Amino acid sequence: MGFEKKTQKAMSLLEEVIEKAGGCAVIDGGFATQLEKHGASINDPLWSALCLIKDPQLIKKVHLEYLEAGADILVTSSYQATIPGFLSRGLTMEEGESLLRKSVKLATEARDKFWEANKKIPENRYNRALVAASIGSYGAYLADGSEYSGCYGPNVNLDKLKDFHRRRVQVLVEAGADVLAFETIPNKLEAQACAELLDEEHIQIPSWICFSSVDGEHASSGESFRECLDILNRSDKVNAVGINCTPPHFIENLISNFRELTDKPIVVYPNSGEVWDGKDKRWLPSKCFGHETFELYATRWRDAGAKLIGGCCRTTPSTIQAISNVLQQRS
Ligand SMILES: C[S+](C)CC[C@H](N)C(=O)O
Ligand SMILES: N[C@@H](CCS)C(=O)O
Numbered sequence: 001m002g003f004e005k006k007t008q009k010a011m012s013l014l015e016e017v018i019e020k021a022g023g024c025a026v027i028d029g030g031f032a033t034q035l036e037k038h039g040a041s042i043n044d045p046l047w048s049a050l051c052l053i054k055d056p057q058l059i060k061k062v063h064l065e066y067l068e069a070g071a072d073i074l075v076t077s078s079y080q081a082t083i084p085g086f087l088s089r090g091l092t093m094e095e096g097e098s099l100l101r102k103s104v105k106l107a108t109e110a111r112d113k114f115w116e117a118n119k120k121i122p123e124n125r126y127n128r129a130l131v132a133a134s135i136g137s138y139g140a141y142l143a144d145g146s147e148y149s150g151c152y153g154p155n156v157n158l159d160k161l162k163d164f165h166r167r168r169v170q171v172l173v174e175a176g177a178d179v180l181a182f183e184t185i186p187n188k189l190e191a192q193a194c195a196e197l198l199d200e201e202h203i204q205i206p207s208w209i210c211f212s213s214v215d216g217e218h219a220s221s222g223e224s225f226r227e228c229l230d231i232l233n234r235s236d237k238v239n240a241v242g243i244n245c246t247p248p249h250f251i252e253n254l255i256s257n258f259r260e261l262t263d264k265p266i267v268v269y270p271n272s273g274e275v276w277d278g279k280d281k282r283w284l285p286s287k288c289f290g291h292e293t294f295e296l297y298a299t300r301w302r303d304a305g306a307k308l309i310g311g312c313c314r315t316t317p318s319t320i321q322a323i324s325n326v327l328q329q330r331s
């Protein structure tokens with residue numbers, strides 16, 4: 001297959017799910033949040049990825065709950081699953097890579113099981129979901145709250161970030177993910193590293209790159225989205241861009257800003273509005289929006305131009321059900 005054909009193929013998989021969903025597809029919700037709802041204890045440097053070791057069946061159960069709620073895209077349990085993270089826990093390289101593959105396998109098995117059970121039902125209102133491999137930022141691995149500050153210190157440069165992400169990206173693609181989902185990217189340097197890596201590794205599946213924002217106007221680092229998106233606009237390997245794990249009341253305005261700055265499809269999956277305290281490792285209930293608010297907001301986000309909408313931390317299957325219901329009614 002020629003270069004152009006392959007790139008078109010990558011594009012069309014995301015475009016296809018958007019089209020099948022009536023113009024706006026639904027991403028799942030807070031994955032770690034739902035693990036915790038079921039009693040998982042994840043106060044650990046590996047955070048939600050701890051369940052890959054301790055309770056893989058719970059991961060599958062959570063994926064199934066989000067499919068049931070109407071998710072067109074499942075995000076895997078690999079947000080904080082990294083090779084260096086696993087190595088510092090005493091695992092070997094092979095064991096770490098096998099856990100990464102497992103994150104894709106669990107989501108794929110859940111998707112296939114759910115689709116087999118639903119595709120032939122006459123009143124089936126579900127689409128066959130895609131599996132998006134989560135790639136949390138370097139700050140997520142550091143587990144010091146820096147995915148919301150972008151402060152990586154003077155020793156972190158472009159090459160270091162690329163090398164941090166490289167092997168995980170290779171393994172997740174080889175494992176058969178449909179999409180790569182770079183999540184909670186807090187600064188321009190890391191966005192550039194991710195985009196260049198997709199190119200260097202000749203990645204042929206679609207990807208999105210999502211930023212976090214703490215003020216609703218800039219990336220978490222304080223850099224402008226104009227600077228960040230200028231870099232991503234130059235890459236045809238980045239198929240969609242957006243915002244995740246950011247309070248919902250910032251989202252409508254951010255979509256309008258992004259539309260001025262890029263022609264790429266826009267992805268939004270905000271958190272509940274609570275704020276992560278990286279030091280004490282807990283959510284602070286500054287402002288908190290429930291699923292009724294998401295129901296209201298979701299149509300506004302779609303009308304503002306978002307093509308992929310879901311939830312991030314502290315949202316649940318009820319949030320995704322509300323988004324799915326309201327988007328389906330209007331499509
Ligand atoms: C999206 S944040 C709440 C994930 C957890 C964080 N990286 C930590 O390990 O403390
Ligand atoms: N997808 C992640 C959260 C990103 S901030 C998880 O819940 O594991």
Ligand SMILES: [Zn+2]
Pocket residue numbers: 244245271312313
């Ligand atoms: Zn989140």
